[in-house]
Amino acid sequence: MSDDKPPMQxxxxxxxEQHIMDPRVAKSEAEWWASRExxxxxxxxxxxxxxxxxxxxxxxxxxxxxSGPFVECAHDAVLLADALIARLDKEAKP
Numbered sequence: 001m002s003d004d005k006p007p008m009q010x011x012x013x014x015x016x017e018q019h020i021m022d023p024r025v026a027k028s029e030a031e032w033w034a035s036r037e038x039x040x041x042x043x044x045x046x047x048x049x050x051x052x053x054x055x056x057x058x059x060x061x062x063x064x065x066x067s068g069p070f071v072e073c074a075h076d077a078v079l080l081a082d083a084l085i086a087r088l089d090k091e092a093k094p
Contacts, residue, residue: 050081 019025020035027035054077 046081046085049084050078053077053080053084 017038020027020031021038023035054074057073057077057080
């Protein structure tokens, strides 16, 4: 057949994510839903990782911050969670 079309390449995931997450880009109802779901899942992941970091820090009986064990520990857990998420995201993207 002479009317064969060349194979199409899939849009890279990072491009799709940028499109879906950019509020300035017109979207279908399904894309708006996907955007909200991605935001919800990211927030849930951050909360779970921060909770795990907090539990690990509190389990360390030697941990004591200047503001007391829990306040300092909770703050450090969020910082650790954010650093871990940044590293996971960096490793996941080509």
